[in-house]
Amino acid sequence: MQNMTNGISDRGAHMKVIKTEAEYRSALEEIEKLIGLDPTPGTTEADTAELLTTLVQAYEAKHFPIGLPDAVTAIRFRMEQQNLSQNDLIPYLGTRSRASEILAGKRPLSLSMIRALHYGLGIPASVLLQKPSASQKEQDIDWKKFPVKEMIKRGWIQATSINQDNIREVLRDFFGQITPSPAMANVYLKKDHVRSHRPVDYYALAAWSTRILICAKDLPGLARYQPGVINLDFLRTVARLSRSTDGPLLARDFLLQHGIAVVIEEHLPKTYIDGAALMAPSGQPVIGLTLRRDRIDNFWFVLIHELIHIWRHVLSPSSVFFDDFDEEGNTDRQEKEADELAREALIPRRVWERSHARVLRSPDAAKLLADELNVHPAIVAGRMRWEAKNYKILNQMIGLGQVKCLFLERSIA
Template structure:
């Protein structure tokens, strides 16, 4: 191992006894951690209590573990971008919070998630207060749902993964606080669990501002849209021709979802993101969840 090892390497002594890791591999993981740390907004992490000071790399033990476990480099070491560093520490926190929840016994065993169950969840959307209860509702289905606010500049809306315990986890970043964006992110991540559970040992992180290109993302988008409204119904629904808010409201009530979701789908499809602003900005999801905190 290199002789020029920094003093704070000693804070990660617990990894040196691993039977499966050479000292060189551990040190390479540590260098990757240092690189990520250099890109992170230290003041923000201190304010959140994620680190104790702007020099406190030792509090990032969970991120160090994740970097070292990421042998393929598909997530934690594939580039030096600032967004990747933000995404990496955010995902590490999501996993840490999920493991803590599971350790309390509050998450049931996971037995699958059907398309019918997805539709039932989507039809909870008219009650805006249900957002606070969703983690408990999903816990009964064996899914750990974590609200973990986006870091400034981070381009991730949600994540889906599976822990070694077999429990699926979804992380919601609340990068945007619109109700339509929240519900589409939620159902998109749950669609990954329904469709792609067998590959979620490698986490999926989603930036829903970008167009889906991989078959995995296309299929999750397709299922999410179908969950909200059947394609045959959507194809000729009245709001496509009658642009009034009243038409959106009546159609939404007829299919059992919140009208902001229909408005959001129309905005996305038309590319006119100035339309229906009064509907999609009617509620502040972060305010609902964190009560202004």
Template sequence: MTTMTNPIPIKPIKSEADYDAALEQIAVLMDAGPGTPEADALDVLATLVENYENQHYPIGLPDPISAIRFRMEQQELSQRDLIPFIGSRSKVSEVLSGKRSLSLQMIRNLHQGLGIPADVLLQEPDATLPENPQNVDWSKFPLPAMAKQKWIESDFSGKAEELMRDLIERAGGYSSVSTMFCRKNSHIRSKTDSYALKAWAFQLLAMARETSLPTSYRPGSLTPELMQQLVRLSWSESGPRLAQEFLARNGIHLIYLPHLPQTHLDGAALRLSDGTPVIGLTLRYDRIDNFWFCLFHELAHQALHLEFEPTDSYLEDLSIADPKNEPKELEADGWASEQLIPNDLWAASRITEHSSIVDIKEFANRLQIHPAIVAGRIRKLTNNYHLFNQLVGHRQVRTLFA
């Protein structure tokens, strides 16, 4: 067995000085013969240098535009051939010139159609394209209407997936809304645009998650006593706004969020993942009586149904005339009516569609509630929404939430 008389010093590379010294040693040993101690030392030094370079001088991913052009050259493709993957001739030109960034849909198309690695297009090492939950067609979300409401940026062209994924993340994830469309608990017209409805629900939950409340919700706190305190706030001209503050102090979100086209939506009752109640009102009908009934109807769902099944949700079109096949809606209607005006007091009052405005105001005054609530009860019971127009407070609610 032979040993080296003058062993070559080899040590770990921990600094630039060590790195430079190792390169000098490699230069000296480059002519070492195979099987010699010098050749073995050369192999060890080369490995140490390679590891150091990988850690400190990593080779970056190729530029996505360069990768696209390389694939075009490989497959002899013209700019016109990229239209199916990018969208239009002008978009292809803008992308290749660097004037337009790649959208997730473009990246997905280029990856699947031309085999360009996803991590190159995403510019993230080892990155993969996000999965598409339940095969969502991102283009079906009503982006123009959402941009008009300022829920998303105005420059939404080609960014449907990115913008919706951002909104969904702020809402708490896709599952926060998807379950409500898997259950038969939405009192909504059959012709409703489901993508618009989902977008509205995502926005509502995002707003709730981004709004802090002064206290946490205590299960079981929606008692008749609390409801009596709430309904008496209606007597004030600022009653709806006071109701929002009152509910916030009890750990409940009340959010005004205008409806989107083709949703026919009045309100919703949902819960965040931590159990916090969320009530959304669209004020589609901007009247005081409508505000208080919609609010108490959604509170009914919170108290009677979501307290026991917090993963359920209720989205309401309260203009549907006859909810006979919706027992929970009938239950919510009854609870709301009882909290707003107790049935025994209503029966004793003998208030009818033939009552005078003076009688209605006197009865409301005794109950310390707004006359619009009394007038609204008559209109609902008679299904005559032309009665007592002067009492129901037209166009007096939205302005409070402006």
């Protein structure tokens, strides 16, 4: 304990403005350690935690302009999610009156409270450290631009008629299923991390994203996510499930058991999205898939790609990645990393370089490599098509029309 304390104290003496994602991650880890120490106010450790928190918030204000949901919003969300009463917060906050003051925004959380809520209720520390926001920038939302008719048609909104007088309240109720404010709408109206070369309807994207999170929070059997569970071995375990004819369903269930929700929802017009990586305000990672390209090879690459975003890039509910895989050029560093790691997870480069599939481009070569890796031949065929930049070859091997039907059959059953 003394060594950790000294290390943190030394770090505090040399703290500077956070400029990179690596520094941001490191600062969050140190805050986590300090929360675990439960330092007394006024000590070096407590002052270091306060200063680090200020630096983290400054970084988030610059890179995540909408910000995270505030602590009170996160606590209320967890209470609703777990059907908790105010009395249930007493073990974490001390007394009923103190819980009441905190929920009313009249009292700040102490480090000991943050520690108790973080470990006891699983609320991310980065969320609990947020200061209450005065406004969620609701005035910036043009409610008429949401695809309300399509949302009603799909059953996302239960309303018989929408007009200028009630559209705002109807949509607030829709977004309020995730947070008790239009915060989710604002987060997804951002234009960050949308991989597409076509003009995107961001209002439609905000609606689709929120629908994904609404469906995710109601999934039965969703385990609590343990950060650090995803690595290359984990991804390769997921990829080997492709060998089964029910592989996409097995992958969804496997990820559910590891706290990662996978939701299938057709994309809305003018969004062009194949997949997305998101985090609910509760800290639950969520993957949204549209199955826009109903092919086995596409399903597995998109799924693994989004898992890598969850692993490496989704740091908070305001870190969101939307992917249109028709776009291959001009992608940013994080997209390039996810592409490279997805290819490595599905077919390691050392194996690819020595395989016949790299040069022969034949069905037999694809099957041979798939057998060696214990993955579906469509995955190898997809890689062969991509490497050759020729999407007319091996059409019979990519599993066209063989994914959507699996999920439809399961939903009917």
